[in-house]
Amino acid sequence: MSKKGILLVNLGTPDSPSTANVRKYLNEFLMDGRVIDINPVSRALLVKGIIAPFRSPKSAKLYQAIWDQETGSPLLHYSIMQHQLLQQQLGSQYQVELAMRYQSPSIESALERLKANLVDSIQVIALFPQYASASSGSVFDKVMDIVRKWQTIPPISFINSFHDNALMIETFADNAKKYDPDTYDHILFSFHGLPQRQLIKCDHTGQYCLKVENCCSTLNDTNKFCYSAQCHDTARLIAEKLGIPKERYTICFQSRLGSDPWVKPYTSEIIKKLAGEGKKRLLVFCPAFVADCLETVYEVSVEYNDEFKEAGGEHIQLVESLNDSPKWIQALKEMVIA
C-alpha cells in the first residue's frame, strides 16, 4: 500500500542532564550557522572556547531540575506523545516519524526510515509556530542537505509556519481558561527571543524590519515571514479568542543569549516594570513552543517567577503548552491532510 511520509521535527534536547551531554547538545546547537550567524572561525572560538564550557555546567543544573525520572526531558516526552497520537489519528496510509534538529532521534535516521519504507512523498513539519531562520529554517536546511545526496529525491514539502492556525490558537486559549485570565493583573505573551540582526537579514526588502516604526506589530505583505510579526499575530489571535483587550497584555521576548541586541521588549524587563507598577499576578503564555520545555517550565515558572517576586510581585502563572492536547493533534492532522 502506498504511504505518505510525515516528518515532525522539534529543536532537540540533551540526551541526559549530565554536564557532558548538555555540552554535546550546546555544541551541536550553537555551532549551527543559522543559530549563531557569525563567521565560522569566530563562531567556533565563541561556542567551543567560551559558551559550551562555561554554560554547560550551569545549564546541566537547570536540566536536572526539569528532568523527570521516568520520562526524561519534557520536550522529548511531549514530542514522542505528539508523534504517537498523530500516527494514530492519521492511520496506516501515513508513516509519521519524529526527529530532533539537534541530538536524538536524528533527522538522518528518521529520513532513512521513511526511505526504507518507500514512502511516496515526504512532508516536513518544523514544530515551531512562527518561522525563524534559526529554528524552522535550520530544520529545512538540514533536511535538504541530507535528501540532496539521495539518488531518488521524492516529492518533498515543508510547512514553513502555522502562527495563525485556528486550532492551535484555540488550544492555547482553552489551556488558559482554567486560570480565569480576568483574575490576573496583566497577561504576557512571552516568545523565544532572536538576535535583531536575524530579523533584519530575513527582511528581503532590506527596508522594513527595524527600519520602519512599529514595523512588526502587525502582519502585512512585506513582513509576512518575519518572526516578530508572526509572534505579534499569534498573540493578537489568542487575546481576541479570550476577549483580552490590548491594554491588558504585553508581547515580549525571553531567553536572550550574549550581549548583542535581541528582539524587544525583553521579558525580564517587562516583568520588573509591571512589578514596579504594582501588578501582583501575571498569567504568561509561551506560544513559540508546541511543547513545554526548559524555557517554559524553568525559565518562566521558576526564574521569572523569582525575579517578579524580588521586584515586588506575587506570582507568575504559566499557561501550559500544546503538549498532548487532542485539539492540537487535530491541528497537526489538518495541516497534513489540507
Ligand SMILES: C=CC1=C(C)c2cc3[nH]c(cc4nc(cc5[nH]c(cc1n2)c(C)c5CCC(=O)O)C(CCC(=O)O)=C4C)c(C)c3C=C
Ligand atoms: C521558538 C523556537 C526557537 C528559536 C527561534 C530559538 C532560537 C535560539 N535559541 C538560542 C539559544 C538557546 N536556546 C535554548 C533552548 C531552547 N530553544 C528553543 C527554541 C528556540 N530557540 C527550545 C524549545 C529550547 C528548549 C530545549 C529543551 O531542551 O527544553 C538553549 C539551551 C538552554 C540553555 O542552555 O539555556 C540555548 C542556549 C539561540 C542563540 C537562538 C537564536 C539565535
Ligand SMILES: [Fe+2]
Ligand atoms: Fe533557543
Ligand SMILES: [Fe+2]
Ligand atoms: Fe520584522
